[in-house]
Amino acid sequence: MNLNGLLERSERGADGTMGRFMTTATKPPSVWYLNPYFHLGLNCVLMAASELLLKVGATEQSGIAAPEWLKGTGLTTLGSWWTIGGIAVYILAFVNWLYVLRWIALNLAYLVTSSVQVLIALGAWLLLGEEISRLRWGGIALITAGILFCAQSSSRAEEKL
Amino acid sequence: MTPLTVGLILLSQLAQVAGQVLLKHGMSQVGKTPRRAGPLLWGLGGGIALLTAWFGLWMGLMQKLDLSQLYPFTGLSPVLMVLAAGLFLRERADWRTWLGVALITAGTVLVAFSVPAGSH
Numbered sequence: 001m002n003l004n005g006l007l008e009r010s011e012r013g014a015d016g017t018m019g020r021f022m023t024t025a026t027k028p029p030s031v032w033y034l035n036p037y038f039h040l041g042l043n044c045v046l047m048a049a050s051e052l053l054l055k056v057g058a059t060e061q062s063g064i065a066a067p068e069w070l071k072g073t074g075l076t077t078l079g080s081w082w083t084i085g086g087i088a089v090y091i092l093a094f095v096n097w098l099y100v101l102r103w104i105a106l107n108l109a110y111l112v113t114s115s116v117q118v119l120i121a122l123g124a125w126l127l128l129g130e131e132i133s134r135l136r137w138g139g140i141a142l143i144t145a146g147i148l149f150c151a152q153s154s155s156r157a158e159e160k161l
Numbered sequence: 162m163t164p165l166t167v168g169l170i171l172l173s174q175l176a177q178v179a180g181q182v183l184l185k186h187g188m189s190q191v192g193k194t195p196r197r198a199g200p201l202l203w204g205l206g207g208g209i210a211l212l213t214a215w216f217g218l219w220m221g222l223m224q225k226l227d228l229s230q231l232y233p234f235t236g237l238s239p240v241l242m243v244l245a246a247g248l249f250l251r252e253r254a255d256w257r258t259w260l261g262v263a264l265i266t267a268g269t270v271l272v273a274f275s276v277p278a279g280s281h
Contacts, residue, residue, distance in 0.1 A: 074220075098188055101185045102192070106185040107243045107246040107252045107258065108258075110238075110246075111261060111265060114268075117272060135275040136271070136275035139269065139275060140268065142268030142271060143265050143268035144268075146260075146263070146265035146268060148261070149258070149264065150257070150262070152257055153255050153261065
C-alpha cells in the first residue's frame, strides 16, 4: 500500500493528467542563509543547545522546595530562565525543521540529526564538565561515520539528476 | 521489562516515525500550484499530534525505566525512518544509506550502554 501513490492519484484530474497549472518549485533559494543544508546543520546545533539549556534549567530547579508530585510533572523547572530559553530554542528548531523538510528528503534529514547526540555529548563535556567514557567516544565515532556515509549516498544521488 | 513496556516503546517509536512522515508530506505541498490547504494542514496537524503522543509516551517510559534500558531502543528509529520514507514517500536508499544507518544504530547502542545504570 503506497500512501504517496494514492495521494498523487487523487491530485490528478479524472483523465489522469496533472492539472494545467500544476507546477512545483523544484529548486531552493540560492542565497546561503536560505540554503536547506545550512538550515539542517543549524537545526542540529539548535536541538543540542536546547537540550543543554533544559538540562541546566532542570538541575538549577531540582533543589527548590516543592511537593514531590509537582516536581514529578516537571512544571517546577519552568521557574528557571534557562528552561524558558531551552523551550524557546526548541520551538525555533521546530520551525527550522519544517523548512528543512520542505527541501530535503526525510531519510537524509533525519539521519543527519543523529549528530545531535554527538553535539550534546561534546557540549556536556566542554560546557557542563561531564565525563565521557571510552565506550561513549566509540559510539560517537560510529554515529559520525554513519552520517558521513548517508551524506555521501545522497550527494551521489543528486549528481545523477 | 514486560511485554506491555516493550509494546509501549515500539508504539512511541512508530508514533515518531509516522509523525515525521506526515510533517514531510505536509511540507512537500508548499510551493505547489494550485494551492491546496487540505494536505498541508492534515500533514502538519497530524504530524504535530503524533509527535506530541510520542513525547508523552517517552516521558512516561522515562519515569518508569532506567535511561540505560530505554535508550538502546532509540537506535531503532533511523531504521524505521528510512523504511517508512521508502514505503510512503518513495525516497530511495542505496547501500551507503543502509551502511550509514547500521553505523548510527550501533553507535547509538554503544552510547546507550555507556549511560551509568540507575540514572534517569
